[in-house]
Amino acid sequence: MSGKGHLTIIGLGPGDPAMQTPQATAALEAATDLIGYGPYLARVPVRAGVMHHATGNRVELDRARHALDLAAAGKRVAVVSSGDAGVFAMASAVFEAIDHGDPALRSLDVIVIPGISALLAVAARVGAPLGHDFCVISLSDHLKPWGVVEQRLTAAAGAGFVLALYNPSSRARPWQMGRCFELLRAVLPGTTPVIFATAISRANESIALATLADADPARADMRTLVLIGSAATRVIERPGAMSWVYTPRRIDAA
């Protein structure tokens, strides 16, 4: 190992270049090698002399090891994620690969550059649904048992948290979103607001507001973030425009 290697893990934000921080842009420009899931890498302009290493989805650990190998060989490597790299994205995979890899990897410079997460972008788009305590949960049972997901959903909703759900649905996981709504209907009022936000800030963005009683699981796909209010979350209806959703800052003593 040359000891001069450098690895940056970059959150690009949700898609709109105006939401990508100057810090992320500068880090992309300093890299000799870019690594990421193909569709995310495609958002970075190609520059002469910079290698793009596009990979498939669901190979996070292989991708992390590849990035570390390149950095250990002296390259300036940037791993790119959509949103924020630390929220259900590549940062955890890179540190996992370091933790279980050659101890020499611990001497590398590894910098994580935060990005606007889908969570924050969707919340801003609809008002202020995260105005009070909230939980962020991946509905995927690819890396954890479904029982853990159910336990966390029930605990969080029961304690009055607003819920933000990543990875709600995919072809390989078609029933989880529906089961989640079933569980939550036992804990929360049917009037609780549910927001489905897909491809937020991109040209094909779509946003739908429903209630927990009538929320259609088929509305979610793998690009959708689902926000579910608490019993305190409110909807402000507007003439001829999308309603605003917010969660008040105050909880009065019972």
Add this chain to the structure above:
Amino acid sequence: MSGKGHLTIIGLGPGDPAMQTPQATAALEAATDLIGYGPYLARVPVRAGVMHHATGNRVELDRARHALDLAAAGKRVAVVSSGDAGVFAMASAVFEAIDHGDPALRSLDVIVIPGISALLAVAARVGAPLGHDFCVISLSDHLKPWGVVEQRLTAAAGAGFVLALYNPSSRARPWQMGRCFELLRAVLPGTTPVIFATAISRANESIALATLADADPARADMRTLVLIGSAATRVIERPGAMSWVYTPRRIDAA
């Protein structure tokens, strides 16, 4: 009301201008009137012809009403928050003021511009502690009963969420952080990593890593974000450098 009023609620990010999005910068430049808590407003360059309305802390609702009055009078108003405006900041107060105000306010253009939250900035600074499910809780009992805080801390830690705690301590709330650690020691291993991050990304940034068993409540003040791992969160020790903290993506079936 003129109907032409425009209100933007802007997250400036944690302090480093390189973390402020181009979208936020453009929105600041389009405003005729800027409103916010003094220290946050001081981060925005003064321009000729732009009014700065600085206010004290803890007057969020008054500040929100003032912003709405100006917008209703036809101004282009920007309300500025540190971090993300939707996370324990001004966005919820503005929508609350609309919800309980003149119905004509619902016709205003109100745009929320997301920012890099302290949550994401701190996580990135130390590794990937938010790599799995997490909860975000305000420890302040200024707007909610302390009993609700305790119930949420216990539910979230018991269900295996990583915890991010805003507003952990202030002169008016000196004992809450210590009580929080006491509660969590009954639920989580003493080795659970605790991160205290104050003034993240600013010149006076300070970061300390402790364990739940030895975490000192006095380390937190009102500018501190406290991250508390789950039982799965790991620390990677490094020779001569700050340790990295990450939460693995995978939970194996018991």
